[in-house]
Amino acid sequence: MPLGPLRRSPLVEQAAQRLRDQIADGSWPVGTRLPGETTLARELGVGRSTVREALRALAGAGLVQARQGAGVFVTATEPDEDFTTRLRRASVTDVYEIRMMIEVRATELAAERRTDADLAALDAALAARDEAFAGPSLEAFLDADIALHAAVIAAAHNPVLVDLHAEFVPVLRAGLLDLVALVDVRASDASHGRAAHAALVEAIRARDPETAGRVITAELTQTLTRLRGSR
Incomplete structure (x- = not known):
């Protein structure tokens, strides 16, 4: 033309x-x-x-x-895309699978490397998650849940893991917001996964990477199953 x-x-x-x-x-x-x-x-x-x-x-x-x-x-018909752009185009389930691979190992590292300051941050994040669940906003609860997982990642003391998690968060947050819009989390889980998240924090406190990895795997697998079912 x-x-x-x-x-x-x-x-x-x-x-x-x-x-x-x-x-x-x-x-x-x-x-x-x-x-x-x-x-x-x-x-x-x-x-x-x-x-x-x-x-x-x-x-x-x-x-x-x-x-x-x-x-x-x-040399090409499509422009090169940076990692952030590719993530934005990806499906939330694809991103969540990668999140699981990274976060399980990060959680194990957190159990091995955590400091007293990390434990204080985890306890505060868990309490904030509880408080947010009792409030009127599911979006605020989701943000509090993400913040708890971010505190776990931070306790691994690997800045690359922290940066990777931060890249994933916008895509994950959008997909999880869609999920909570479809699923009444208060009705489907009256304890809002509190026991699992408390167990996760306790495993990190006890420097027990095996238990911490097992708990986070079960928790993330449950959410991934829900995401797949909502598509």
Whole structure:
């Protein structure tokens, strides 16, 4: 399809999008050499500097690559996505499965490495979870539950695990909000999983990674089963 001239602001973004569209619709398949800057500038109705910046943006997205002395070539039809973007596109059940893999081991590490300060944070988070369940907002309860799990992760004293959990939270929170909208947690579990979460905290307090891992596995498996059933 012809490129056609561009109109209105901002020209670099428009030029990049127009070129991206050409790649996405197959006009320029992978391996194709793009027209030169002068040709692209004329077809788009912009200056060569605008085309140059647009091509730089496409290169940053992994769509094109400049080869010295040969030109600019299409290398992919879809832009590279960072981890956060992929998570946002993923299903909550897929993310939850990965969460289980990470959090079970993190919980075992927490039982091995926890400090007195960690125990104080866990006790406070458990109490806040209890208080939130007694309140009117299921959303507040969900946030308190997530905060307790975050306190467990923090007790593992591995900053990479903390960062990974933080990446998962927005996707998990959205999926779990959908779940609690479908399931009356107060009716389905009058104790709101209090015994399991208390047992988890006690296993960490006792420096018992085996029990802590077993408790968190059972708790997360139950929620994953509910998520799968709600889809």
